[in-house]
Amino acid sequence: MSISCIIVAHVCFTTQDMAIKLISGNYALHQIILIRSILAILFTLLVFVPIDGGFNFLLTKRLGLHLLRGFGIVIANLCFYTALVTVPLGEAVAIFFVAPLMITALSVFLIGEEVGLSSWIAVLVGLLGVLIILRPGFEEFNPGYILPLVAALAYALVQIITGKMGENEKASSMAFYIQLIFIVVCSLFGLFFGDGHLADPSQPIINYLFRPWTIPSWVDGMIMIGVGLLSGVGAYFISQAYRISKGSVVAPFEYVALPLAIFWSITLFGDWPDMASWMGIVLIAGAGIFNVFSEKIQARTIVLNRPMPINR
DSSP: OHHHHHHHHHHHHHHHHHHOOOOOOOOOOHHHHHHHHHHHHHIIIIIIIHHHHHHGGGOOOOHHHOOOOHHHHHHHHHHHHHHHSSSHHHHOOOOOOOTHHHHHHHHHHHOOOOOOOHHHHHHHHHHHHHHHHTTSTTTTTOGGGGGHHHHHHHHHHHHHHHHHTOOOSSHHHHHHHHHHHHHHHHHHHHHHHHOOOOOOTHHHHHHHHHHHOEEEEEEEHHHHHHHHHHHHHHHHHHHHHHHHSOOOHHHHGGGGGHHHHHHHHHHHHHOOOOOHHHHHHHHHHHHEEEEEEEEEHTTTTTTTTTTOOOOO
8 A cells, every 4th residue: 555655646746847847938937836835735734734633733843943944845846846947857856866865874974873884885876876967077968967966965954854853743734834935935036036037038047947927828727736736645645655654665666756757758858868867867776775775674764764855
């Protein structure tokens, strides 16, 4: 049951990513994310909060940590979805999936976790895979490839903060504050930049971030609503997967997102990974899966008991 839940979750998440990339040429990123977050927070309030015991759990004594987590996820989203303007979906997702390895490495320096040699080898192999995809120093190097790497770093830091919050905070409370911060940040972006005065059509990334807000067409409006629903449903199923089963069981199946993202990348956008990209993708996925089983053998829980890259 838990494996089915994790697969459903990543079908939702990768379809959401595909849909956002599909309409990214017509709307500002913050406009898309605002609509998504409004629908997601409604889903959280109507479904997650009642399941977790009611609205009283939204009152928290750790507002500062909630805000820090929220801004970290905002940065991760901003970098990841901005990257999709110039980076194929499959490769962006592959680079982002170095986040679990970053959690392992950063936990040593930030919270004093002990990490075995096999885990360090996995981290190095995963980073090698990222370098192969980035190909720094070559003519075809695209600076946009740095963005999903920054997104992975922000996400890893968020997950370490999550671990410090303990078990008293409900998942619905964490989701609520993240979506609330998305709504606030995107609304401010719209207020100050929604007129498009900073947009520059000659710079695809800048244009994506600062193009003027426009009323969506009927079709695009339906896509945006679908993105919001996919985000909410995906969050529910991934939470359910980790609630009803051990993390060590479901964590390896997180990597089902990679072939799904590559499928969308090829079929809808015609972006076939080249040989170097395939090699990098295999190294990142292989290192991540190996690290999951290595952590299981070492009876550690830093990666196994938290969801891997979600909230994109």
